[in-house]
Amino acid sequence: MEQINDLIVADVPENDFDCRQIFTCGQTFRWKEENGWWTGVAHGRKIKIRTETGKLLIKGSDNGDFDNVWHDYFDLPTDYSKIKKYLSESDPFLALATAAGGGIRLLKQEPFETLITFIISANNNIPRITKCVNALCDAFGEEICIDEIGRTVHAFPKPERLAALSADDISEATHAGYRCPYIVTAAREFIDRGGDISKPETYMGVGPKVASCVKLFTGQDMDAFPVDVWVKRLISELYFDHEPGLAEINDFIKTHFALYGGYAQQYLFYWRRSLTDDAVRAIVEEVRHKP
């Protein structure tokens, strides 16, 4: 890693870091692409990043922040080539999925932000989750800076701020609907528990799927395997000749994806969303008839 003025340049394996894949695969909703750079906020800091053949370029950071924050946030210590190789060799579908989304990385995100963001994600879709989360930050997050075209950039709100609000306050700002009371109570609970999210499913508004997301996207449990409608659909298409129940799917996941389960889930999820039902059927046909 080296620093040139306000630009950090770090080595990243060329095929293991793709901004679009990282920021649009559903793990975070705070990054957007502008003029060839991806801009985002985490840990109360705003940066811009892009990649260039084997290099990660970061603007708005410095040596200290890179070492203390971004190195870990972008999961740079993990060797994704090794993970993709292992998954590819253990499963023909993962070979295809890791080829399609090979630049995905699992960000190590902040506990409170992840908890609230995925409470919002329940029974919701990506464009609307993005809107809600960013509206929440704009309304209640502390100001970080003004960007080059005059927009105020906000951090994710602190637990104390959200805990002091009413559900109606949140609703007015975000239009997150019936999830708003969950956001307030989760903020209060989070404070009462001293920031402990080791059992996310014990928070109101957090069921099995959201709990898995929190564990996986904070880096707490890399075997966590969130099962949403897309993953459920794909698992039954690829591995079952009948419509499996949730228990059956969970059983299968535990044995089949034991190691690197969370990574497998991300590759599969990203891959499935790019395919039509017909394309999946054709792929299943082809893989089954291979010697």
Next chain:
DNA sequence: CGGCAGGCGGTTA
């Protein structure tokens, strides 16, 4: 075009 079902990256009671 505009009104109105139908469907979402689940959870709760």
Next chain:
DNA sequence: TAACCGCCTGCC
């Protein structure tokens, strides 16, 4: 098991 907020899509 249905109801839930609100936005987007497709249909008439």
